[in-house]
Amino acid sequence: MTLATASKKATKYSDRDLPFSELKYRKLIYQKTGKVSPQFWYADALRLCGYTKTAEEVFLAIPAQKIPKEYRHLFYLRFGMLYKETGHFEKALHYYLKSLKLNAQYTFTYIFIADILKIQEKDKEAINYLIRALTTEGDIDEVNYNLATSYVRVGQLEKALKAIIDCLKIDPKFPDAKNIRKDIELLLKDNEELRIDE
Numbered sequence: 001m002t003l004a005t006a007s008k009k010a011t012k013y014s015d016r017d018l019p020f021s022e023l024k025y026r027k028l029i030y031q032k033t034g035k036v037s038p039q040f041w042y043a044d045a046l047r048l049c050g051y052t053k054t055a056e057e058v059f060l061a062i063p064a065q066k067i068p069k070e071y072r073h074l075f076y077l078r079f080g081m082l083y084k085e086t087g088h089f090e091k092a093l094h095y096y097l098k099s100l101k102l103n104a105q106y107t108f109t110y111i112f113i114a115d116i117l118k119i120q121e122k123d124k125e126a127i128n129y130l131i132r133a134l135t136t137e138g139d140i141d142e143v144n145y146n147l148a149t150s151y152v153r154v155g156q157l158e159k160a161l162k163a164i165i166d167c168l169k170i171d172p173k174f175p176d177a178k179n180i181r182k183d184i185e186l187l188l189k190d191n192e193e194l195r196i197d198e
Contacts, residue, residue: 107138
């Protein structure tokens with residue numbers, strides 16, 4: 001198979017979100033070119049298909065300084081995703097923070113950092129990262145959703161309600177947001193009833 005055909009097929013499958021179909025073409029492109037960019041996309045395809053050990057080996061073999069600076073944050077972000085998926089939360093956080101240092105405008109980096117911090121039950125730190133994410137360009141609805149659930153975890157229900165309403169203003173069909181809003185409103189009502197009973 002020619003390199004051009006492999007590239008075309010890899011892009012076609014990638015656009016359709018078919019990682020197993022994409023994987024063989026990514027591997028072929030990487031083997032034929034030996035370049036860093038195909039190596040990165042091959043490692044990420046391995047990650048998506050659950051070949052985490054091999055993905056880590058391929059990621060570790062990539063010289064980060066050879067990745068164009070404008071894409072380097074994605075390298076660290078995907079490497080962090082690999083470690084999160086395998087339960088290595090400290091390593092994931094390390095790579096997410098490296099990614100953030102290179103591109104502070106990428107919304108998902110903040111969300112991923114907050115996710116790790118919530119796993120570690122560092123909810124206030126997670127909230128601080130999510131508040132910073134509100135100033136970026138990107139999926140602010142998702143930031144607000146995560147902010148709402150984080151505020152619930154620390155008992156700041158009024159702030160949680162505002163965040164989930166802001167999420168729904170941006171995307172009225174955001175997955176599970178309406179249920180979260182109902183849950184927050186129920187918690188607020190329960191708190192109010194508890195105060196009345198005192």
